Amino acid sequence: MDQDKKDQLKALIQANSQMPKGTMEHYAVQVQAKVERFEEEEKRYGGLTEKELREAENILDPNARAMSQSKKAYAKELKKVIDASDVLIEVLDARDPEGCRSKELEQEMVAQGKKVLLVVNKIDLVPPQNSRMW
Helix, strand or coil: CCCCHHHHHHHHHHCCCHHHHHHHHHHHHHHHHHHHHHHHHHHHCCCHHHHHHHHHHHHHHHHHHHHHHHHHHHHHHHHHHHHCCCCEEEEEEEECHHHCCCHHHHHHHCCCCCCCEEECHHHHHHCCHHHCCC
């Protein structure tokens, strides 16, 4: 950190002297440590492009490429199933029904003129008033 920033930080600490002793100084030390860690990471990764970072991730995780291909294959198969089906039955967990839904998939089915059926599972694990609302 250059001297100007240090001087500004000291001035800020002095301006806030009404705070309990040591609080602002402790905070300033924490902030300084975070800034230094950020600057180190920026030096290490700052010059890399997004593509280079992805390639580096692939080196660190050799399964990343296979998983990417697997996701593409899954999406392709899902598209085939959607095209061949007339109804989408979506099983939702009663504890978090909104979190289980796939609204994009539902919209795709409705756009194609197909029916969507929502089934709430594990209903015995939630209060009756919640399940009635669903």
